[in-house]
Amino acid sequence: MAIDSTNGGTISGTVILEGPCPAPQTFLCGDNVGCDRASVTAQHWIVNNGKVANAFIYIKDGLDNKKYTIPTSPALLDQRHCVYKPHVMGLILGQPLEVLNSDSTLHNVHLTSASVGESFNRIFPQGMAPMSSHFETPGIKTIKCDVHGWMNCYIGVVPHPFFAVSDSTGHFEIKGVPPGDYTLELWHESTTGSDNAVVETKKISVKAKETQRADFSITAR
Amino acid sequence: MNASFIMPNNSATVGMASSNDLRYNPWLHRFALLTAACCFLLLFIGGLVTSHQAGLSVPDWPTSYGWNMFTFPMKDWIGNIFYEHTHRLFASFVGLLILVQAFLLQRYETRSWVKRLGWLALGGVILQGILGGMTVLLYLPPAVSSAHAGLGQAVFCLSLAIAMVTGKRWEETSTKIIEPSRFGVRMLSLITVIVIFTQLIVGAWMRHTFSGLAIPTFPLAPNGGLVPDFTSFGTVINFLHTRVGAFLVTLLTFTTARIVFRYHSKNRRLAVATLLAMFLLGVQITLGAITIWTQKAVTPTTLHVSCGAAILGTMTYIMILSWHVYAAHDAGKVTTTAAIAGAKA
Numbered sequence: 328m329a330i331d332s333t334n335g336g337t338i339s340g341t342v343i344l345e346g347p348c349p350a351p352q353t354f355l356c357g358d359n360v361g362c363d364r365a366s367v368t369a370q371h372w373i374v375n376n377g378k379v380a381n382a383f384i385y386i387k388d389g390l391d392n393k394k395y396t397i398p399t400s401p402a403l404l405d406q407r408h409c410v411y412k413p414h415v416m417g418l419i420l421g422q423p424l425e426v427l428n429s430d431s432t433l434h435n436v437h438l439t440s441a442s443v444g445e446s447f448n449r450i451f452p453q454g455m456a457p458m459s460s461h462f463e464t465p466g467i468k469t470i471k472c473d474v475h476g477w478m479n480c481y482i483g484v485v486p487h488p489f490f491a492v493s494d495s496t497g498h499f500e501i502k503g504v505p506p507g508d509y510t511l512e513l514w515h516e517s518t519t520g521s522d523n524a525v526v527e528t529k530k531i532s533v534k535a536k537e538t539q540r541a542d543f544s545i546t547a548r
Numbered sequence: 549m550n551a552s553f554i555m556p557n558n559s560a561t562v563g564m565a566s567s568n569d570l571r572y573n574p575w576l577h578r579f580a581l582l583t584a585a586c587c588f589l590l591l592f593i594g595g596l597v598t599s600h601q602a603g604l605s606v607p608d609w610p611t612s613y614g615w616n617m618f619t620f621p622m623k624d625w626i627g628n629i630f631y632e633h634t635h636r637l638f639a640s641f642v643g644l645l646i647l648v649q650a651f652l653l654q655r656y657e658t659r660s661w662v663k664r665l666g667w668l669a670l671g672g673v674i675l676q677g678i679l680g681g682m683t684v685l686l687y688l689p690p691a692v693s694s695a696h697a698g699l700g701q702a703v704f705c706l707s708l709a710i711a712m713v714t715g716k717r718w719e720e721t722s723t724k725i726i727e728p729s730r731f732g733v734r735m736l737s738l739i740t741v742i743v744i745f746t747q748l749i750v751g752a753w754m755r756h757t758f759s760g761l762a763i764p765t766f767p768l769a770p771n772g773g774l775v776p777d778f779t780s781f782g783t784v785i786n787f788l789h790t791r792v793g794a795f796l797v798t799l800l801t802f803t804t805a806r807i808v809f810r811y812h813s814k815n816r817r818l819a820v821a822t823l824l825a826m827f828l829l830g831v832q833i834t835l836g837a838i839t840i841w842t843q844k845a846v847t848p849t850t851l852h853v854s855c856g857a858a859i860l861g862t863m864t865y866i867m868i869l870s871w872h873v874y875a876a877h878d879a880g881k882v883t884t885t886a887a888i889a890g891a892k893a
Binding site: 357361432433435437439446448449450452473474475476522 | 600601602603604605606607608613614624626627628629687758
C-alpha cells in the first residue's frame with residue numbers, strides 16, 4: 328500500500344521544551360585529526376527558543392497492521408567530521424540502511440538493538456565502501472562509534488511511513504495519513520542517551536485532506 | 549627430638565622439617581616480581597578501557613581493524629582505539645612474561661608445587677585472553693566482561709604468590725608459630741580475601757551493567773536515608789557494592805588488623821602489610837566517593853579499580869604469609885603432647 332497523498336490527512340506540530348535545557352557537553356577531538364575539527368558539542372538536546380529538534384514522532388497505534396510499500400532506495404547515514412548525519416532519522420522496517428564514511432579517519436559502526444541478534448559492531452576504516460544493513464524488528468536503534476565516544480545516532484524503525492523528525496524549529500509534519508484515530512508517540516533521547524529517554528504519547532483523530540495539530544511539551548532529562 | 553621453643557607474643561612453636569631442597573634463585577625471584585608488577589599495571593590499563601567505554605572500539609579480535617595486532621599502524625591508534633589496543637598489546641606482553649616464567653620455574657625451581665603454580669598462571673592468562681576476545685566478539689555481555697575482570701585479579705594474585713614463594717625470606721621461614729586463638733589471622737585473612745574478591749566481582753558487574761550511578765549520591769541515598777529505594781536491579785547491585793561490600797571489607801580489614809597488632813605485632817612484614825592494607829582501604833573509600841561525586845570521571849574511577857586490586861593483593865600477601873608462618877591453634881596441643889612423650893622416652 329502506498330501513501331495516499333491526495334486524500335490523506337496531515338499531522339503537524341511543534342515540540343516545545345518546558346523547563347531548563349541541559350547544558351551542552353563539549354568534547355575535544357584531540358588526536359583525531361581525521362575529524363577535521365577541534366571539538367564536538369554533544370547533540371543530546373538541541374533547543375532553539377524553546378523548540379526542540381531531533382524528536383522522533385510516529386504513529387504507534389491505529390494503522391491495523393496494514394502493509395505499506397517498502398522503499399528500495401536506502402536511507403543514508405553519513406559519518407562526517409566525527410558526527411553522524413543525521414543525528415536522528417526514521418526508516419521503514421525492511422528498508423535498507425546505508426552507512427557512509429566521509430571522514431579521513433576510521434570509525435566502528437556499533438548497532439545496539441533490543442533484539443540481541445540484530446546487534447552488530449563492524450570496522451569502518453576510511454575509504455571503505457558504504458556499508459549496507461537492514462533491520463529485522465521495529466523500535467529505536469542506537470548506532471554509535473566507540474572510537475569517538477561522543478558519536479551516536481538514533482534510528483526509529485517503524486513498519487509504516489508515518490513518522491517524522493522535528494527540525495531545528497521544533498516543527499514536524501507527517502503527510503498522507505489515512506483518516507482515522509491514532510496514538511502518536513514522541514521519543515527523544517536523554518542526556519545519557521537512549522536510557523531514560525523522553526517518551527510522550529497523544530491521541531489524535533485525522534480527517535481526510537485536513538491538517539491535525541499535535542504539539543508536544545516535554546521536559547528535559 | 550627437636551624441642552625448640554620460640555615465644556614471640558607468648559605463642560609456642562611447632563618444629564618443622566628443614567627445607568634442604570629449597571634453593572633461592574635471585575633472578576627467578578626478580579622475574580616473578582616483574583611479572584606480578586606488570587599484571588598489576590595491566591589491571592590499571594584494563595580499567596582505563598572500561599572507564600573510557602573503549603571496549604568495542606576495536607570490533608575484531610584477534611586482529612585489529614583487519615591488521616595483525618602487532619602491526620596495526622600507530623597512526624590509527626586514535627580516540628578510544630588507543631586504550632583498547634594498548635590493552636591488548638600489554639596483555640600479550642604479560643602473557644609472554646607468564647609463559648617465560650612458567651618455563652623458568654620448570655627449569656630452575658626445585659619445588660614441584662611452585663612449578664605447578666607457574667603453569668596454573670599460564671593457564672589463567674591464556675583463558676583470560678580468550679575471555680577478553682569473547683567479550684569483544686559478543687559485544688561485552690556483563691557475565692563475560694565480569695569474568696574477564698575477576699580472572700585478571702586472580703592471575704595477579706597468583707603472580708604475587710609466585711613472587712612471594714620464590715623470595716629469599718620464604719626459604720628462611722621454616723618454623724611455624726602457633727596462633728594464640730582459634731580464629732586467628734590465617735582464617736581471618738582468608739575470609740577477607742574471599743570477601744574482597746567477591747566485592748571486586750560485584751564491582752565489575754556493576755560497571756558492566758552501567759549501574760555505577762544507580763545510586764547517584766554518597767554516603768546517603770537520594771531519599772536521604774542509608775538505604776535507597778530499590779527501583780531497579782542496578783540499584784541493588786550498586787547498593788551491594790558501594791554500601792554492603794564496602795562495609796564488609798572495612799570491617800574485615802580492621803578486624804584482621806586488630807588480630808595482627810594484638811598477637812603478631814613483632815612480625816614486621818605482617819605489620820607493615822597490614823598498615824598498608826588499612827591505608828589503601830582509606831584511599832579506596834575516598835576514591836569510591838569521588839567516583840560517585842564526579843559522576844564516574846575517568847581518573848578516580850580507574851584509580852578506584854586499581855586500588856581495589858592493590859587491596860586484594862596486599863591481603864593476599866597477608867594471607868599467604870600467615871599460612872606460611874603460623875600454625876593452627878589446635879596444632880600446639882598435638883605437638884606438645886608428642887614433645888612430652890618424646891622427652892619421656
